[in-house]
Amino acid sequence: MEYSHSDAELIEQPIGYWAWAAYKAVVTRIRGALAEKGTTQPQWWVLAQVARADHIKNRAEVSETLSGYLDAGEAVLAEEIDATIAHGWITEDAEGRLSLTPAGKDFFDEVALLQRELWAERHAGVSDEEYLTTLKVLQHFIHNTGGHAWHH
Numbered sequence: 545m546e547y548s549h550s551d552a553e554l555i556e557q558p559i560g561y562w563a564w565a566a567y568k569a570v571v572t573r574i575r576g577a578l579a580e581k582g583t584t585q586p587q588w589w590v591l592a593q594v595a596r597a598d599h600i601k602n603r604a605e606v607s608e609t610l611s612g613y614l615d616a617g618e619a620v621l622a623e624e625i626d627a628t629i630a631h632g633w634i635t636e637d638a639e640g641r642l643s644l645t646p647a648g649k650d651f652f653d654e655v656a657l658l659q660r661e662l663w664a665e666r667h668a669g670v671s672d673e674e675y676l677t678t679l680k681v682l683q684h685f686i687h688n689t690g691g692h693a694w695h696h
Contacts, residue, residue: 545669559685574662581655586616586624587631588655594634594642595652602640612694 549557575585583591593606607621616624625642628634633648644652667675686693 563682563685570666573665574659577658577662578655581651581658583631583651583655584624584627586610586613586620587628587633588659589613589616590621590625590628590642591633591644591648591652591655594644595649595656600641600643603636603642604640606642 547554571585578585578588589610590606593601593609603622603625606625607618610616610621611618625634625636628648629636631648631651632645633651634642634644636642683693685691
């Protein structure tokens, strides 16, 4: 890979810009690939929360877990949960418990494969050690600037 600047120049580059540019490139790629499958990134998050849960989660639990993801917020998540129900991928009972339908299971499996392919695409040429270092450095920046980030 050819880098944008020499090492001496890169050390002077602003982390905010490069973190933003990486975010934008990664999220745009993920959302574009998901759109080709007929879903959104928040709908994928909902499906993954329901499909991978070790217990049946209700709407509030799913929303609480996901509300901090890319600043989605509860209103957006409510709409996206409703959309997954409308697509027939999950059902909601009277107590708000969410369950995967057979069609939802099939769709989840299809999109999970896509997500694994996208992961491999992003990580091409990046060692696990480099990735780990990158995440730790980003967490240092977040901590050092008084920010807060969390991902389960």
